[in-house]
Amino acid sequence: QVQLQESGPGLVKPSQTLSLTCTVSGGSISNGGQYWSWIRQHSGKSLEWIGYAYYSGNTYSNPSLKSRVTISVDTSKNQFSLSLSSVTAADTAVYYCARHMVLTSLFDSWGQGTLVTVSS
């Protein structure tokens, strides 16, 4: 059973870059058929897909965030990362990393989530 764990600063200043890492255990990030994803949830209920990356390095991002988002994969560490630039208070949210399975088109495994607050 694959497990995911987010890590990174819980507080980021406005205009700076939010950086998070997700460590994958119990499975290889280099296995095909899976995308490594970032999803966030604001203090309301709704979830927002940020984007995902394949182990080969191909990435896909939500157009609403695309110009600010970078997702990368480090197969040697079995990790993937999110960078979100020029953050504002609107980027304050719980950030989840998750595995997206190509075959079922499903986010089937999730990290526990990490709260990132944007504030000076």
Next chain:
Amino acid sequence: DIQMTQSPFSLSASVGDSVTITCRASQNIDSYVNWYQQKPGKAPKVLINGASSLQAGVPSRFSGSGSGTDFTLTISSLQPEDFATYHCQQSYITPHTFGGGTTVEIK
């Protein structure tokens, strides 16, 4: 982007009740809908994929139906552990989008 409109926003029900949550897509998405359950402070957990396929280990009191633009999640005979927030999600095309969530509360 495909908009997923979920209703109701919240509902109150008692143990043993049957409840239905609906999700409407802004365009035809065939059967590419997944349902997740989320408890406070926890990550979402998959219940159903492909509109009606129950994930392994999910109790049979959960069921999903629909195709095209209209989808439903039904919980028959609510149990105490079912009080949570439920999300629909379309996987037809990127960007993946979620409904606004429905919170099922204890009456």
